[in-house]
Amino acid sequence: MSLIVQKFGGTSVADAQRVMNVAKIVTDTFAKGNDVVVVVSAQGDFTDVLEEKAKEINPNASRREKDMLLSAGEQISISLLAMAIEKLGYHAVSLLGWQAGFETSSSHTSARIRKIDPSRIKSALDKKNIVIVAGFQGLSRYGDITTLGRGGSDTSAVAIAAAMHADLCQIYTDVEGVFTADPRKVKGAYKLDEISYDEMLELATLGAQVLNNRSVEMAKKYNIELEVLSSLTRAPGTIVKEKTKMEKMLISGVAKDTDVARISVMGVPNNPGLAFKMFSKLSKKDINVDIILQSIGHDGKKDISFTVAKSRGQEAVDALKDYMDSLGAKEVLYDDNVAKISIVGAGMESHAGVATKMFEALYDAQINIQMISTSEIKVSVLIDARDADKAVEAIHDKFFD
Amino acid sequence: MSLIVQKFGGTSVADAQRVMNVAKIVTDTFAKGNDVVVVVSAQGDFTDVLEEKAKEINPNASRREKDMLLSAGEQISISLLAMAIEKLGYHAVSLLGWQAGFETSSSHTSARIRKIDPSRIKSALDKKNIVIVAGFQGLSRYGDITTLGRGGSDTSAVAIAAAMHADLCQIYTDVEGVFTADPRKVKGAYKLDEISYDEMLELATLGAQVLNNRSVEMAKKYNIELEVLSSLTRAPGTIVKEKTKMEKMLISGVAKDTDVARISVMGVPNNPGLAFKMFSKLSKKDINVDIILQSIGHDGKKDISFTVAKSRGQEAVDALKDYMDSLGAKEVLYDDNVAKISIVGAGMESHAGVATKMFEALYDAQINIQMISTSEIKVSVLIDARDADKAVEAIHDKFFD
Numbered sequence: 001m002s003l004i005v006q007k008f009g010g011t012s013v014a015d016a017q018r019v020m021n022v023a024k025i026v027t028d029t030f031a032k033g034n035d036v037v038v039v040v041s042a043q044g045d046f047t048d049v050l051e052e053k054a055k056e057i058n059p060n061a062s063r064r065e066k067d068m069l070l071s072a073g074e075q076i077s078i079s080l081l082a083m084a085i086e087k088l089g090y091h092a093v094s095l096l097g098w099q100a101g102f103e104t105s106s107s108h109t110s111a112r113i114r115k116i117d118p119s120r121i122k123s124a125l126d127k128k129n130i131v132i133v134a135g136f137q138g139l140s141r142y143g144d145i146t147t148l149g150r151g152g153s154d155t156s157a158v159a160i161a162a163a164m165h166a167d168l169c170q171i172y173t174d175v176e177g178v179f180t181a182d183p184r185k186v187k188g189a190y191k192l193d194e195i196s197y198d199e200m201l202e203l204a205t206l207g208a209q210v211l212n213n214r215s216v217e218m219a220k221k222y223n224i225e226l227e228v229l230s231s232l233t234r235a236p237g238t239i240v241k242e243k244t245k246m247e248k249m250l251i252s253g254v255a256k257d258t259d260v261a262r263i264s265v266m267g268v269p270n271n272p273g274l275a276f277k278m279f280s281k282l283s284k285k286d287i288n289v290d291i292i293l294q295s296i297g298h299d300g301k302k303d304i305s306f307t308v309a310k311s312r313g314q315e316a317v318d319a320l321k322d323y324m325d326s327l328g329a330k331e332v333l334y335d336d337n338v339a340k341i342s343i344v345g346a347g348m349e350s351h352a353g354v355a356t357k358m359f360e361a362l363y364d365a366q367i368n369i370q371m372i373s374t375s376e377i378k379v380s381v382l383i384d385a386r387d388a389d390k391a392v393e394a395i396h397d398k399f400f401d
Numbered sequence: 402m403s404l405i406v407q408k409f410g411g412t413s414v415a416d417a418q419r420v421m422n423v424a425k426i427v428t429d430t431f432a433k434g435n436d437v438v439v440v441v442s443a444q445g446d447f448t449d450v451l452e453e454k455a456k457e458i459n460p461n462a463s464r465r466e467k468d469m470l471l472s473a474g475e476q477i478s479i480s481l482l483a484m485a486i487e488k489l490g491y492h493a494v495s496l497l498g499w500q501a502g503f504e505t506s507s508s509h510t511s512a513r514i515r516k517i518d519p520s521r522i523k524s525a526l527d528k529k530n531i532v533i534v535a536g537f538q539g540l541s542r543y544g545d546i547t548t549l550g551r552g553g554s555d556t557s558a559v560a561i562a563a564a565m566h567a568d569l570c571q572i573y574t575d576v577e578g579v580f581t582a583d584p585r586k587v588k589g590a591y592k593l594d595e596i597s598y599d600e601m602l603e604l605a606t607l608g609a610q611v612l613n614n615r616s617v618e619m620a621k622k623y624n625i626e627l628e629v630l631s632s633l634t635r636a637p638g639t640i641v642k643e644k645t646k647m648e649k650m651l652i653s654g655v656a657k658d659t660d661v662a663r664i665s666v667m668g669v670p671n672n673p674g675l676a677f678k679m680f681s682k683l684s685k686k687d688i689n690v691d692i693i694l695q696s697i698g699h700d701g702k703k704d705i706s707f708t709v710a711k712s713r714g715q716e717a718v719d720a721l722k723d724y725m726d727s728l729g730a731k732e733v734l735y736d737d738n739v740a741k742i743s744i745v746g747a748g749m750e751s752h753a754g755v756a757t758k759m760f761e762a763l764y765d766a767q768i769n770i771q772m773i774s775t776s777e778i779k780v781s782v783l784i785d786a787r788d789a790d791k792a793v794e795a796i797h798d799k800f801f802d
Binding site for chain 1: 417420421451454455457458459461462463465466467469470472473474476477479480481483484485487488493494495497500521544546
């Protein structure tokens with residue numbers, strides 16, 4: 001007998017029929033002799049509906065009240081799923097975040113889980129119940145309802161798996177697993193059987209939003225075996241764990257991120273500490289900088305280019321302009337018609353020439369590279385947004401055909 | 402400075418504009434130097450929407466899970482109202498039933514309030530917050546969410562008023578107060594300035610559903626002054642309290658109840674204990690019997706007629722038929738085309754002839770009386786449903802013109 005945590009996202013419980021489908025998956029797992037703890041998100045786009053209601057009344061509402069509002073969404077989905085499980089003849093108990101023992105920080109709308117007291121979950125399991133826990137939410141030490149931010153239900157599931165030493169944490173989504181590239185775009189893309197935590201983290205960061213990043217980090221920290229799979233097909237998914245047999249493969253996937261903008265600051269003085277001062281302007285505004293490229297200085301001047309999320313692009317330009325003027329910089333250029341294409345693979349560490357192979361694929365497809373960034377298990381390039389899909393296909397063909 | 406509890410029903414917070422309207426009423430009361438605790442119901446017909454969702458998945462869901470589901474409705478309305486109050490520049494804190502200290506019995510979907518620990522409400526008031534409490538819900542001693550049943554928000558409001566020794570408990574609805582008859586139906590109907598608890602109780606029981614009965618009983622028990630008023634007109638409403646200056650009036654209102662059916666059991670043996678045995682069949686099924694009429698026996702036989710709620714009528718007939726057959730009863734008649742018309746007034750106790758005056762009004766209008774029932778402050782008659790509106794008008798004219 002194993003303890004299995006199963007997490008279902010909003011689309012998996014969007015209507016009555018899908019809730020019944022989830023109930024069948026859950027009860028099948030239970031009928032095989034497993035203890036089952038289920039974590040669910042709010043139904044479909046219900047969180048958006050609630051946010052819209054709030055915005056209509058007060059766009060600047062306090063974050064405490066936003067959390068009170070949003071956490072109602074999971075309350076609805078957990079009770080409906082419990083009812084569906086009862087309908088199939090099994091015992092179910094739904095628990096809100098605070099009832100399930102989730103104690104969080106008090107930073108509303110983006111709270112961190114401090115600890116989980118799983119005693120109530122355990123006693124419900126002991127009584128042969130399937131336990132359904134509201135994802136995304138907890139309670140601060142002031143007794144206020146908190147939420148973990150978007151994607152927080154993945155984190156809730158992994159946190160329960162860690163606190164209860166679960167044997168497996170299954171994350172059900174609307175895709176069948178982790179693919180070598182987006183299967184809707186790239187013909188040869190196929191599903192991976194296994195992937196390591198680090199590769200998964202890089203892929204998540206790079207725009208392949210299958211799993212929430214915080215949840216993968218937590219799974220890595222507590223060594224929780226994850227499985228990403230579809231709630232519709234019932235086929236085996238992708239296992240995420242520490243060491244995988246895939247490590248002999250060069251790369252595990254190609255990812256595309258179009259939510260990116262490039263900013264170039266031209267002709268700044270070639271002084272020590274300038275980059276530090278410049279980027280500290282941005283970090284003060286909580287703007288994350290990704291790829292950074294600095295030209296070799298000449299005539300005491302240099303150019304600095306970097307990328308930020310498209311949504312923060314204009315803000316970043318504004319934050320820099322005044323400062324740059326005072327430095328006598330020539331100009332600040334902005335371009336959000338760009339895309340970041342990345343390859344990820346633990347195999348890179350021990351294989352030379354992976355980056356070269358990627359650049360060759362892009363050259364063959366006549367795609368110009370604007371910026372390059374590499375890490376131990378990742379290579380990213382910035383290219384024109386128009387070329388993004390073509391680039392992913394070319395690189396995928398090069399590595400996987 | 403007074404402590405005022407204000408309760409707003411679902412229609413008062415049905416949409417963003419109405420939520421803002423409630424926020425204005427609440428903040429105006431606060432700005433006059435009062436401490437304000439607000440109790441709200443779920444928005445509009447949201448409770449019905451949730452019940453429909455549940456029914457689609459499992460019509461026989463456990464009552465624990467129903468409570469988990471339904472209590473999400475108030476969670477949404479309290480946070481939206483808090484946001485609206487923040488928008489007007491005041492501090493607000495919304496509290497769920499369990500956060501507000503509502504401890505209830507564990508009879509899900511119709512829980513009773515056991516006690517209220519108002520310490521969290523008090524400390525929030527001390528910090529100059531307007532406190533918004535989710536009506537209708539509490540927590541059992543097993544840590545499960547419970548609901549108080551339909552109309553429970555009125556009870557929540559009065560219970561807080563009692564626990565905190567509030568100076569006034571205002572129940573805002575979509576009518577301007579308690580009327581001598583339904584103002585949409587009877588021309589001369591007018592709003593009462595005051596009414597006693599007992600009269601209010603009789604009126605509520607008789608189908609004039611302005612206030613939930615349990616809340617009036619509780620207000621009477623703890624001597625809480627209630628005010629029934631409209632959230633739309635801002636005019637003074639009707640005060641409900643122990644002794645009123647209205648007592649010199651003969652009656653305080655005429656009420657109509659069409660949710661009633663008459664059952665007649667004809668030709669049963671005139672034996673002692675038969676009525677007891679017959680009605681115990683019904684009470685076992687939790688069917689309430691209202692007016693009872695028993696004919697004087699002759700030839701060792703008698704007829705018994707009584708009324709039940711229309712929704713339970715067929716069930717009551719079925720429960721009796723087998724038993725009656727075995728007794729040799731002639732037949733069981735059923736009629737749900739009837740209406741109960743009642744007059745209520747504390748003045749009756751000291752004035753003779755009130756019932757006679759009512760019968761005279763009906764005779765003048767050529768309306769036949771099927772059954773009569775009287776109490777110290779009430780006279781009810783059962784008539785044909787077709788005559789109901791005409792009867793109310795005739796009686797109202799007789800007493801109030």
